[in-house]
Amino acid sequence: MNDDDRDNMLAAAVRLRTEGHQEEARQRLLSLSADFPADAEVAYQTAWAHDVLGLEAEAVPFYERCLAGTGLSQEDRRGALLGLGSTYRVLGQYEKAVEVLRGGAEQFPDNGALRTFLAMALFNTGEHHEAMRLLLELLAAGSTDPYVRRYRAAIEHYARDLHETV
Known part of the structure; x- marks a missing residue:
């Protein structure tokens, strides 16, 4: 062939x-x-x-x-990293999912889907703080909701440290 x-x-x-x-x-x-x-x-x-x-x-x-x-291609590589990471997560192989998705998010830092699936895998490994940080950063950066936009700076600030009260 x-x-x-x-x-x-x-x-x-x-x-x-x-x-x-x-x-x-x-x-x-x-x-x-x-x-x-x-x-x-x-x-x-x-x-x-x-x-x-x-x-x-x-x-x-x-x-x-x-x-x-x-x-x-770069687009297919992004898709493959997301596919493998999310597949590992579905199969309960959470540590492998985090490893693949973290690597994908580092290679493609502007890809919100990779970071979202990484947040889900981090949640599954008990890394709730980092998972929440990622999701809050995505929300602050990408939301079109006018009320979220109004509080964007505060959301970004608290994403760095959810335990901060002042």
């Missing part, structure tokens, strides 16, 4: 997934992944196909493979 065939098959499988034919997409991606085991983009799309079907445990090796490889 040449690169053009790979590209066409990958595009067809992604189209199937986006059109709601997840199982057919998954089967095609598994076949493509077997033909291109070192292809990070194929591994990412295969992980995603498993994830949307609720097959989180089966998605993990594909997420790990795509992140260990090269060739992912």
Whole structure:
């Protein structure tokens, strides 16, 4: 199979997934992944196909493979880090989730989704203060609510230390 065939098959499988034919997409991606085991983009799309079907445990090796490889776009790398981190969290592997999501948030500091999922994983590990800090910072920075905007400075201040009373 040449690169053009790979590209066409990958595009067809992604189209199937986006059109709601997840199982057919998954089967095609598994076949493509077997033909291109070192292809990070194929591994990412295969992980995603498993994830949307609720097959989180089966998605993990594909997420790990795509992140260990090269060739992912920055957008796909962000998606893979979020996918793997949130999948670890769903599987109850909270420490791994924190590690992946923290690394993703460091690589992509402007990505609020990574920080939100990191906050959830931190909550699961008992790191409630850091989880709340992250969420308050996101709220202060991104809310369009006029009342939240009015108190933005105070929210940002207290996000740093929720125990402060003065």
